[in-house]
Amino acid sequence: MENIISLRGICKTYGKGDGLVTALRPIDLDIKKGEMLAIMGKSGSGKSTLLNLLAGLDTPDSGEYIYNGEHMNTKNQNKMAKFRRTDVGFVVQHFALIDEYTVYQNIALPLRYRRLKGVSTKQRVKEIAERLEIGEKLRKYPSQLSGGQAQRVAIARAIAHKPSILLADEPTGALDEETGKSIMNLFKEINKEGTTVVVVTHDANVASYCQRVIRLHDGNIIGENVNAE
Numbered sequence: 001m002e003n004i005i006s007l008r009g010i011c012k013t014y015g016k017g018d019g020l021v022t023a024l025r026p027i028d029l030d031i032k033k034g035e036m037l038a039i040m041g042k043s044g045s046g047k048s049t050l051l052n053l054l055a056g057l058d059t060p061d062s063g064e065y066i067y068n069g070e071h072m073n074t075k076n077q078n079k080m081a082k083f084r085r086t087d088v089g090f091v092v093q094h095f096a097l098i099d100e101y102t103v104y105q106n107i108a109l110p111l112r113y114r115r116l117k118g119v120s121t122k123q124r125v126k127e128i129a130e131r132l133e134i135g136e137k138l139r140k141y142p143s144q145l146s147g148g149q150a151q152r153v154a155i156a157r158a159i160a161h162k163p164s165i166l167l168a169d170e171p172t173g174a175l176d177e178e179t180g181k182s183i184m185n186l187f188k189e190i191n192k193e194g195t196t197v198v199v200v201t202h203d204a205n206v207a208s209y210c211q212r213v214i215r216l217h218d219g220n221i222i223g224e225n226v227n228a229e
């Protein structure tokens with residue numbers, strides 16, 4: 001399979017002078033189209049920095065980010081914004097739902113910026129909500145949901161526009177173990193349907209759902225292993 005993502009010599013620092021923090025040292029990483037990858041490492045090892053760079057939410061200090069054969073470093077802000085809203089789905093630990101919006105409105109949000117051909121927003125929201133077993137919750141507000149339900153809404157929002165890559169930063173970190181498992185099974189299903197999935201976690205159980213695991217330590221990739229199916 002071809003690579004959807006190639007990183008070459010990616011470096012990232014924060015701050016300057018005495019406050020300089022090196023978050024990523026030269027990182028080389030290839031992610032294959034259709035792969036499900038876990039990024040593991042202790043707190044502060046650079047996992048979120050790496051994921052944010054993949055999402056186009058941040059830019060590296062140096063190095064090359066190649067996505068589907070295109071050099072992302074040379075893209076202007078408009079093109080990066082378009083990349084984020086069409087190609088990327090992003091999920092975070094604490095769901096980041098909009099409290100004042102209903103479940104329906106939260107899921108419909110990315111469809112405002114990216115209409116899908118031949119399907120109305122209403123149809124798509126209903127379809128994706130039913131698939132994620134939150135079809136009964138469309139009129140509820142985030143405060144009326146359990147953690148697992150809220151994460152399902154966040155995942156529905158992240159994939160409503162059919163992104164090519166789904167990036168998740170500690171998606172089970174705020175959930176109990178059972179709920180976390182159901183969320184990881186959901187990611188696995190989404191991956192089987194063809195979406196490339198990258199999950200950041202410090203939990204080996206969560207990583208075991210992924211085909212391949214890379215380990216970060218102090219901003220370096222220090223290991224990699226492939227899980228048996």
Ligand SMILES: Nc1ncnc2c1ncn2[C@@H]1O[C@H](COP(=O)(O)OP(=O)(O)O)[C@@H](O)[C@H]1O
Nearest residue numbers: 014015021023042043044045046047048049050
């Ligand atoms: N916005 C920021 N400003 C300054 N330092 C940061 C910022 N974000 C992350 N860092 C630092 O970069 C390093 C890597 O952080 P991060 O990517 O968040 O790690 P992880 O997600 O593995 O916990 C840490 O030392 C962290 O303190």
Ligand SMILES: [Mg+2]
Nearest residue numbers: 047048049169
């Ligand atoms: Mg983090």
